[in-house]
Every structure is written in C-alpha cells, then in structure tokens.
Amino acid sequence: MIIITELRGNLSGLKNRTIEELEELTNEVFSSSDLVDNNFLHKIINKIEIIERRLAILINRRGEVLRIRVGNLTEEFFENMAQRRSNQRLSGLRCIYLTFDQDLDTKTDILLKEYRLDLVLHIRLDDLQSIEAKIHYPQVKRGEIVLGSKVEGPFQVKQLNMIDYLTEVQSIEEKLSKEEAIKVQEREEERAILVGLETSNNKSFVQKETLVELRSLVQTAGLKVAGEEIQHREQLDSRYYIGYGKVKELKELKYTLGANVIIFDHELNPAQQRNLEEELEIKVIDRTQVILDIFAQHANTREGKLQIELAQLNYLLPRLTGKGVELSRLAGGIGTRGPGESKLEVDRRRIRKRINNLNKKIDKAQKTRFTQRSRRRLPTVSLVGYTNAGKSTLLNKLTSANVMVKDELFATLDSNTCKLKLPIGREILISDTVGFIRKLPHQLIAAFRATLEEVEESDILLHVVDVSQADYEEKIDAVLEVLSELDVLEKPIVTVLNKIDMIDDREKIKLIKQEIEDSLAISAVKGEGIDKLLERISGLVLDTMVEIELLLPYSDAGSLDLIHQSGKVIEEDYNNKGIFIKARVSQEIADSVDEDYIVSMEPLV
Ligand SMILES: Nc1nc2c(ncn2[C@@H]2O[C@H](COP(=O)(O)OP(=O)(O)OP(=O)(O)O)[C@@H](O)[C@H]2O)c(=O)[nH]1
Numbered sequence: 001m002i003i004i005t006e007l008r009g010n011l012s013g014l015k016n017r018t019i020e021e022l023e024e025l026t027n028e029v030f031s032s033s034d035l036v037d038n039n040f041l042h043k044i045i046n047k048i049e050i051i052e053r054r055l056a057i058l059i060n061r062r063g064e065v066l067r068i069r070v071g072n073l074t075e076e077f078f079e080n081m082a083q084r085r086s087n088q089r090l091s092g093l094r095c096i097y098l099t100f101d102q103d104l105d106t107k108t109d110i111l112l113k114e115y116r117l118d119l120v121l122h123i124r125l126d127d128l129q130s131i132e133a134k135i136h137y138p139q140v141k142r143g144e145i146v147l148g149s150k151v152e153g154p155f156q157v158k159q160l161n162m163i164d165y166l167t168e169v170q171s172i173e174e175k176l177s178k179e180e181a182i183k184v185q186e187r188e189e190e191r192a193i194l195v196g197l198e199t200s201n202n203k204s205f206v207q208k209e210t211l212v213e214l215r216s217l218v219q220t221a222g223l224k225v226a227g228e229e230i231q232h233r234e235q236l237d238s239r240y241y242i243g244y245g246k247v248k249e250l251k252e253l254k255y256t257l258g259a260n261v262i263i264f265d266h267e268l269n270p271a272q273q274r275n276l277e278e279e280l281e282i283k284v285i286d287r288t289q290v291i292l293d294i295f296a297q298h299a300n301t302r303e304g305k306l307q308i309e310l311a312q313l314n315y316l317l318p319r320l321t322g323k324g325v326e327l328s329r330l331a332g333g334i335g336t337r338g339p340g341e342s343k344l345e346v347d348r349r350r351i352r353k354r355i356n357n358l359n360k361k362i363d364k365a366q367k368t369r370f371t372q373r374s375r376r377r378l379p380t381v382s383l384v385g386y387t388n389a390g391k392s393t394l395l396n397k398l399t400s401a402n403v404m405v406k407d408e409l410f411a412t413l414d415s416n417t418c419k420l421k422l423p424i425g426r427e428i429l430i431s432d433t434v435g436f437i438r439k440l441p442h443q444l445i446a447a448f449r450a451t452l453e454e455v456e457e458s459d460i461l462l463h464v465v466d467v468s469q470a471d472y473e474e475k476i477d478a479v480l481e482v483l484s485e486l487d488v489l490e491k492p493i494v495t496v497l498n499k500i501d502m503i504d505d506r507e508k509i510k511l512i513k514q515e516i517e518d519s520l521a522i523s524a525v526k527g528e529g530i531d532k533l534l535e536r537i538s539g540l541v542l543d544t545m546v547e548i549e550l551l552l553p554y555s556d557a558g559s560l561d562l563i564h565q566s567g568k569v570i571e572e573d574y575n576n577k578g579i580f581i582k583a584r585v586s587q588e589i590a591d592s593v594d595e596d597y598i599v600s601m602e603p604l605v
C-alpha cells in the first residue's frame with residue numbers, strides 16, 4: 001500500500017535543512033502497539049526547539065506517520081483524509097499535537113468529535129525541562145461521540161510508550177456499537193439552532209420578528225431552541241442559502257450548543273437542503289416543515305389528518321434523492337412525524353402510491369362534507385386572522401363557548417362553530433378558524449381548506465388583528481394573501497383591531513382605525529368594544545342575506561346561473577310550471593331578479 005505522506009502548514013521562514021528533516025520524519029513508521037515512538041518524539045521535540053512553532057502529527061493504527069503540519073491544528077489538517085464511514089467505529093487515526101501553551105481549547109474537542117479521532121495526544125512544551133503530555137479520548141454518550149473529551153494524564157514523555165491506548169480505543173468503539181442500537185429506540189431531546197437571513201429586500205425588523213415567531217413555532221412543535229443566528233447578506237446563496245462562511249460557523253456551533261437540528265426561517269429548495277445537510281452533517285429543516293409538523297401533531301379530524309399527510313409527502317418527495325439510508329438516519333423527530341404512519345415512508349415509489357391513495361380518500365371525504373354542509377341555514381360569520389391574534393378569545397367572549405385560548409401559535413387547529421344570538425334577537429353561526437401565518441407553506445393551503453371551507457362558505461368575515469404588535473401591518477397582508485387565495489375577498493370583511501388594552505396611546509388606536517377601512521377597535525379580554533362589534537355584525541347580517549323562493553321559467557337560465565354562482569341553493573325542483581328554487585342570496589342578487597318570478601323573500605335574521 002502506498003502511504004501518501006505530507007508536510008503542511010506555514011513553512012515560510014524555515015531553513016531548507018529543517019524542512020528536509022521534517023519531511024524525512026513524515027516517513028517514519030513505528031510499532032503499531034506504541035502510542036508514540038520515543039525516538040521519533042525526541043527528534044520532533046528537537047525540531048520544535050528550532051522552529052518555535054506548534055506542530056501536529058497524524059498517525060494511523062499501523063504506526064505510520066501520515067501528515068505533519070507546522071502551525072495550529074485545524075480542519076485543514078484533516079482535508080481529504082480517507083475516513084471510515086461507520087458510525088460504530090472511530091477513524092483509526094490519532095493526532096499528536098505539540099504546543100507551548102496551557103491546555104487545549106474546545107476547538108480540539110470539536111476536531112476530535114468531527115473526525116472521529118482515536119485520540120489527541122497533547123504535548124506541552126512550555127517548560128522544556130519537564131515536558132507534560134495528556135491524552136484526550138473521545139467521549140461516547142447514547143451511542144454517539146459527544147463534545148468534551150475524556151482526559152488522561154499528565155504523563156512524562158518516557159511513560160508514553162507504556163500506555164495501552166489500543167485497549168481504551170477498542171472499549172470506546174465497543175460502547176459506540178452497543179449503544180447505537182439503543183439510540184434508535186430512545187429518542188433524544190431535539191435541540192435546534194434557528195437561522196435567518198437578512199437580505200437587502202428583507203427588512204431587518206421583519207426578519208427579527210419572523211425569527212421570534214419561528215422560535216414560538218419550534219417550541220410549539222416541542223423542541224428546545226439552543227441558539228439563533230441571523231446572517232446579513234446582499235443576496236441569498238443559491239447553493240447553501242446562507243454564505244459558506246456562515247455554514248462553517250454553524251458547523252462549530254452545533255457542537256458548542258449541543259444542537260441536533262438546524263432550522264431555517266425560509267423555505268429551502270431540495271438542493272439547498274441537501275447541500276446543507278451534507279456539509280453540516282446534521283438534520284436541516286425549514287420553516288415549512290416545522291409548520292407541517294405542528295399540524296401533523298395536532299390535526300383532529302379525519303380529513304385534516306389525510307390532508308396533512310398529503311402535504312408532508314408532497315414536501316418530502318422532491319427531497320428524496322434515492323438516499324433512503326441517509327433519510328432513515330433522519331427519520332423520527334421533527335419533520336418526519338406524521339399522522340398516518342408512525343414514521344413517514346422513505347421509499348419514493350411507495351410515497352407516490354400513498355399520495356394517490358390519499359388524494360382518493362380526500363376526494364371522498366370532501367364529497368360527504370359538501371352534502372352535510374348544504375343543509376346549514378343560519379347566516380354564518382367566520383373569525384379569521386393571524387395566529388395568536390385573539391380569535392378564540394373573541395369567540396369565547398361573544399358566545400359562552402369554551403374554546404381553548406393559549407399564548408401559543410396555532411392553539412386552534414380545527415374550527416369551532418357556535419350559535420350566537422344577536423341583540424336583534426336572531427341567531428347566527430360563528431366559527432373560529434385556524435390562524436394564518438406568514439410564509440404559509442403552499443402545500444398547506446389545501447390542508448387549510450378543510451377547515452377554511454367555513455370561511456369560503458361564510459357570509460361575513462371578521463378579520464381579527466393583534467394591533468399591539470409592531471408588525472401588525474405585515475400580518476394583515478399575510479392574512480389578506482391567504483384570503484385572496486381562498487377567493488373570499490369579495491365578502492364583507494370587518495377588521496377587528498384587538499388587544500387595544502395593551503396600547504396606552506388612545507390617539508394611536510384612533511389613527512390605525514382611520515387608516516384601515518371598515519375597522520373596529522376592541523379588547524376581547526376586557527370586553528371593550530364588543531357591543532359595537534355586535535351591532536356591526538347585526539347590521540351586516542340584515543344587509544346581506546335573504547332567503548328567496550323563486551319560480552323561474554325555463555327560458556331564464558341566466559338568473560339560475562347567477563344564483564348558483566353567488567348564492568346557496570337549498571332546494572331545486574324542475575316541474576312543469578318551471579324551475580322552483582329556494583336559495584340564500586345577498587339582497588343585491590335578490591334585487592336583480594325579475595319581481596314576477598319571486599314567490600317569497602324573507603330576511604334571514
Ligand atoms: N391583552 C390582551 N390579550 C389578548 C386579547 N385577546 C387575546 N389575548 C391573548 O392573546 C393570546 C392568544 O389568544 P387566542 O384567542 O388563543 O388567539 P387565536 O387567534 O385563537 O390564536 P390561534 O388559535 O393560535 O391561531 C392569549 O394569550 C390571549 O389571552 C386582548 O384583547 N388583550
């Protein structure tokens with residue numbers, strides 16, 4: 001076997017003779033059972049006295065010297081080093097590091113872990129009369145090498161070749177392989193580093209707010225947040241999303257913070273996610289996956305569950321690149337928890353089949369839902385808005401409902417519908433819905449639809465806004481975007497400015513009210529403004545809906561179409577006198593129908 005030996009590092013200023021001698025030393029081979037050959041060590045120490053620089057030496061288990069580096073021990077020293085890939089073994093390489101300082105810093109521990117070294121033998125030369133050596137072995141916990149080495153020593157140089165390092169290394173490897181099996185069963189706590197990117201078209205206060213929001217999301221998903229990083233950069237990087245320098249920083253941070261997952265505040269494309277995962281050797285997920293995960297954990301209805309699983313699979317599919325093994329490494333934990341299976345599938349063919357299956361099931365579920373819904377008669381109002389705006393609190397205030405209210409994102413994931421008696425004496429239905437969020441994964445819109453169908457079918461929308469938040473305008477926009485996707489912007493929308501009890505400056509509230517068309521200020525908790533809101537709802541209900549019975553001649557198909565498109569048909573009967581229709585429509589539509597055809601028209605309230 002050819003051993004490639006090299007001399008690296010900063011050689012400038014060294015005499016040619018010294019360089020030659022160092023090069024010679026890279027060809028040394030000593031007995032495989034020796035930690036280090038005494039003779040060799042003396043030669044090296046002699047050289048160091050001349051060059052007065054740190055020195056690192058890499059040796060394999062056969063006792064062959066592979067590399068010598070003049071200068072600090074860094075990642076560069078291990079570049080292109082063939083490594084054993086097995087998780088249950090160490091690399092079979094050990095490192096001797098000669099320095100003049102006190103102790104080694106965490107950087108060495110990081111390298112020890114990162115390159116799965118057998119050990120680092122640290123030799124301190126600050127006092128040449130009594131040179132001290134310590135051995136840093138990797139530490140294993142729950143089948144994994146963890147940061148922080150087990151240190152033995154100090155030893156005298158002459159004691160070193162008596163140390164049975166191999167037995168120690170073998171016992172570490174034994175621990176690795178034995179506990180690997182346990183690790184799979186025992187899910188360790190997930191600790192995440194959150195990463196945001198601030199570019200020139202992404203305002204910094206918005207990035208800060210969305211990172212705060214991501215933190216809540218991640219906590220809602222049940223993870224611990226170990227750290228947060230925001231990078232400032234002109235543009236995003238197509239390969240890694242963030243800059244390569246930051247990627248390297250994260251690589252160290254994951255050890256120092258003890259993180260096992262890195263979560264990006266932006267949707268990563270499949271290639272970026274893969275590149276990051278390969279480079280960082282850690283699970284990398286994005287905001288979308290966190291949101292999907294929360295929904296997966298919380299979905300209650302059967303259709304909701306099916307929709308979430310579908311959204312997750314659609315998200316995962318382009319991210320599988322035939323590396324099933326690697327993915328199974330990542331399986332379990334955030335991003336792969338699913339409602340359908342205990343563990344999401346990792347096989348592409350099976351995923352496609354499952355997607356097909358899910359689509360069919362969802363179709364069927366939707367059909368049943370439609371027939372159930374069309375029996376509904378009362379006018380309906382939906383509470384929509386950003387998550388944590390106070391929708392459920394308002395519902396509870398308006399009705400005697402007891403919907404869970406929490407200072408947590410996505411406290412409500414299924415809609416709750418309650419009856420509400422208006423001051424004018426008529427009943428309406430009022431629904432609380434799932435909250436919206438910025439950068440809502442588009443895969444989720446369909447899943448939202450199941451609950452948001454309430455919104456699509458309701459007559460009036462109350463858009464609840466938490467105006468005590470600095471970024472309430474961005475949140476309004478995010479909500480309007482989803483409403484526009486649902487194609488419901490045509491409905492009457494009242495903007496309910498909530499949590500005004502948290503704003504001391506009454507003038508400010510006034511100004512916001514003036515700025516936003518059709519808005520009302522309330523405090524759902526204190527009850528302030530609720531009367532006005534009820535009056536407003538009553539007015540709109542009276543305005544908008546009538547129940548109408550028509551007998552249309554077969555020749556007037558135009559009106560029939562109109563009612564189908566814009567109203568709710570309750571009964572439709574084709575008889576010999578014409579087409580009989582009973583429908584709920586807006587007053588406007590009712591007014592446009594030829595009076596002669598109207599059998600009866602009643603306000604709904
Ligand atoms: N100070 C104050 N806090 C409020 C008000 N309304 C709601 N909150 C608080 O805001 C938090 C969120 O309220 P929820 O009613 O759960 O909000 P939501 O819009 O239903 O949230 P999701 O279901 O998670 O989308 C809770 O801690 C409430 O107590 C208010 O008028 N004033």
Ligand SMILES: [Mg+2]
Nearest residue numbers: 391392411412
């Ligand atoms: Mg809620």
